[in-house]
Amino acid sequence: MMKAFLSSILLFWPLVASATTDSLRTTPTCRCTAEDPSCWPSSAAFAELERNLSSPLIYPVPPASACYPVSSPSGNCSDVQENWSDGLWRADQPGAMQEPNFETYIWQNGTASACYQNVSIGLSCEQGSVPVVGVDAREVGDIQAAVKFATSNNLRIVVKNTGHDYLGRSTARGSFVIWTHQMKNLTYNASFTLQGSPDAEEHFSAIMLSAGVQWFEAYAEAQKHNRIVVGGISPGGSVGAAGGWVQGGGHSILSPLHGLGVDNVLEMTIVIASGEHLTANQYLNSDLFWTLRGGGGGTYGVVTSVTYRTHPALTVIGTFFSASSNNSNAVHSLLTEIVRTQPELTDAGWAGYGFGLANTLWFLYLMPNATLSYANATLQPLFSFAQNLTSQGLEIQMASITPYDSFYEWYSDIASDPSGGNGANIQIGSHLIPRDLFDNAYQNVSDVLFNLGSYSWNAVAGGKVSEIDPDSVGLNPAWRKALLHVTFGQTWPEGAAADDIDSAIDLIKQGLKSVHKLAPDSGAYFNEASLYEEDPQGTFFGAHYEQLAAIKAKYDPGSSFLVQGGVGSEYWDKDLRCPL
Numbered sequence: 001m002m003k004a005f006l007s008s009i010l011l012f013w014p015l016v017a018s019a020t021t022d023s024l025r026t027t028p029t030c031r032c033t034a035e036d037p038s039c040w041p042s043s044a045a046f047a048e049l050e051r052n053l054s055s056p057l058i059y060p061v062p063p064a065s066a067c068y069p070v071s072s073p074s075g076n077c078s079d080v081q082e083n084w085s086d087g088l089w090r091a092d093q094p095g096a097m098q099e100p101n102f103e104t105y106i107w108q109n110g111t112a113s114a115c116y117q118n119v120s121i122g123l124s125c126e127q128g129s130v131p132v133v134g135v136d137a138r139e140v141g142d143i144q145a146a147v148k149f150a151t152s153n154n155l156r157i158v159v160k161n162t163g164h165d166y167l168g169r170s171t172a173r174g175s176f177v178i179w180t181h182q183m184k185n186l187t188y189n190a191s192f193t194l195q196g197s198p199d200a201e202e203h204f205s206a207i208m209l210s211a212g213v214q215w216f217e218a219y220a221e222a223q224k225h226n227r228i229v230v231g232g233i234s235p236g237g238s239v240g241a242a243g244g245w246v247q248g249g250g251h252s253i254l255s256p257l258h259g260l261g262v263d264n265v266l267e268m269t270i271v272i273a274s275g276e277h278l279t280a281n282q283y284l285n286s287d288l289f290w291t292l293r294g295g296g297g298g299t300y301g302v303v304t305s306v307t308y309r310t311h312p313a314l315t316v317i318g319t320f321f322s323a324s325s326n327n328s329n330a331v332h333s334l335l336t337e338i339v340r341t342q343p344e345l346t347d348a349g350w351a352g353y354g355f356g357l358a359n360t361l362w363f364l365y366l367m368p369n370a371t372l373s374y375a376n377a378t379l380q381p382l383f384s385f386a387q388n389l390t391s392q393g394l395e396i397q398m399a400s401i402t403p404y405d406s407f408y409e410w411y412s413d414i415a416s417d418p419s420g421g422n423g424a425n426i427q428i429g430s431h432l433i434p435r436d437l438f439d440n441a442y443q444n445v446s447d448v449l450f451n452l453g454s455y456s457w458n459a460v461a462g463g464k465v466s467e468i469d470p471d472s473v474g475l476n477p478a479w480r481k482a483l484l485h486v487t488f489g490q491t492w493p494e495g496a497a498a499d500d501i502d503s504a505i506d507l508i509k510q511g512l513k514s515v516h517k518l519a520p521d522s523g524a525y526f527n528e529a530s531l532y533e534e535d536p537q538g539t540f541f542g543a544h545y546e547q548l549a550a551i552k553a554k555y556d557p558g559s560s561f562l563v564q565g566g567v568g569s570e571y572w573d574k575d576l577r578c579p580l
């Protein structure tokens with residue numbers, strides 16, 4: 001069915017493509033933001049909107065605002081200080097991003113409008129890039145009312161779920177936010193049928209998640225039914241399970257076994273710019289369904305639910321390894337060995353995450369459905385290699401292999417604590433590293449990674465991810481050839497001088513150059529990517545870009561939904577406020 005759809009779209013491509021380009025280009029006016037009283041809706045208009053909602057309008061504020069004014073804090077500042085890095089605490093606030101730099105607005109002259117946690121910097125609290133008003137959506141009808149209101153008033157719309165986004169796509173200065181976080185319905189159905197299916201016998205074991213469900217909630221529900229669902233990992237399971245994660249692709253430690261998030265979606269529902277609520281699956285609105293699986297969040301409408309297939313629960317073996325050394329050559333040698341053996345590790349069933357600096361390195365891997373002896377046998381060569389490096393000054397802090405009765409037990413042990421991991425100013429870069437480089441140029445891969453300074457690798461590709469037809473979903477086809485998704489980042493303290501932030505960003509740009517040189521024909525994962533890619537559309541969407549743009553033009557002809565680096569954003573200024 002999907003193949004038939006794709007061939008038909010390719011057949012009529014010249015026609016569709018020209019319609020698309022015109023359509024995405026010709027939106028005539030700037031979006032209205034709260035800074036422009038001449039177009040901003042009146043209080044009466046907002047009151048009228050509120051009458052059509054199930055919850056009052058919200059007026060988001062930056063999370064540190066409770067600490068201001070410093071002489072007489074308006075809220076519980078201790079709560080702010082204690083929870084600053086807690087991903088669940090942040091996700092619970094419509095005004096908080098997980099990385100506070102995205103709450104800050106940088107003016108052209110380099111000055112910042114911000115609200116710092118560190119009150120001793122001595123500045124007042126400003127709204128920055130935090131939306132000023134919005135809808136706390138609890139029901140589909142709330143989203144329909146919000147979308148109709150925003151489009152008829154030509155507002156700069158932001159769709160926000162948990163605020164994890166590394167491109168700042170879920171916030172914008174002066175914008176109107178549709179906040180999906182409180183849409184928490186989730187239902188397991190052992191015998192789910194797709195709407196529009198002609199086959200009454202076609203049933204799936206599935207879990208339906210409303211837009212605001214987070215991974216900690218989805219995993220717990222699946223576990224109750226002795227099932228697992230392919231999902232993301234973050235401290236506290238705070239990433240959204242039915243928002244940007246899946247629309248951007250959705251990688252998981254279970255992906256080499258069961259595919260990416262997009263490969264596990266059965267059905268989605270969405271409110272599009274016209275206010276219609278559509279179902280998208282392989283039978284209904286199949287072009288939209290294709291696009292929503294990898295074409296990027298915040299771009300086609302507001303997704304109201306995602307239904308995923310589930311898989312039988314399984315036992316897992318977890319490993320955690322960490323080492324450090326004053327001799328960075330020893331750390332580099334170990335990294336090279338990890339890179340050299342990564343294809344074997346992936347083929348053996350290991351998946352996971354690693355992180356390195358010049359003098360330290362750790363990785364956290366998982367192997368599903370395996371015996372302890374098999375897991376040991378496949379990992380021992382790497383552990384022995386590390387052991388041999390102790391003569392060169394490598395100190396091994398941890399090399400554990402632990403069996404767990406279930407994926408959920410592993411997840412609860414490793415990732416259920418929400419504290420830490422968020423609340424820092426950060427910009428990242430990333431790249432998908434194709435498997436063929438590991439055969440031909442593993443030393444080069446290792447050198448590039450090591451020279452990034454602070455780098456991480458996500459061994460979440462290969463296996464099932466590579467077996468799936470790249471054209472079956474809208475996702476960047478580069479994922480299907482990749483073995484690793486690597487990221488690198490730079491952080492800076494609150495209140496840093498503009499020059500210091502620029503220097504950090506320059507390092508990201510240098511890193512991007514080196515990973516592009518390493519794998520020029522690959523791409524990057526839109527959900528964990530850089531704002532400073534030279535060709536964002538090509539890098540994030542690859543050969544699927546034109547089709548994604550055509551489908552966006554069909555469902556969002558006025559470009560009401562735009563995000564940084566997303567489909568159609570190239571025709572707009574950096575704030576996505578005015579067409580270029």
Ligand SMILES: Cc1cc2nc3c(=O)[nH]c(=O)nc-3n(C[C@H](O)[C@H](O)[C@H](O)COP(=O)(O)OP(=O)(O)OC[C@H]3O[C@@H](n4cnc5c(N)ncnc54)[C@H](O)[C@@H]3O)c2cc1C
Nearest residue numbers: 161162163164165169232233240243244245251297298303
């Ligand atoms: C600590 C941490 C851990 C992470 N772990 C993983 C991981 O294991 N695997 C992985 O693949 N990624 C991971 N990510 C990246 C994550 O996938 C992205 O940040 C993703 O954008 C988060 O989506 P969200 O809906 O939770 O966040 P948000 O920031 O709220 O939204 C992200 C984007 O999706 C849009 N969006 C959200 N909800 C909707 C909706 N209902 N309809 C339409 N658009 C919507 C927003 O407009 C925005 O463009 C991680 C990020 C962090 C910070």
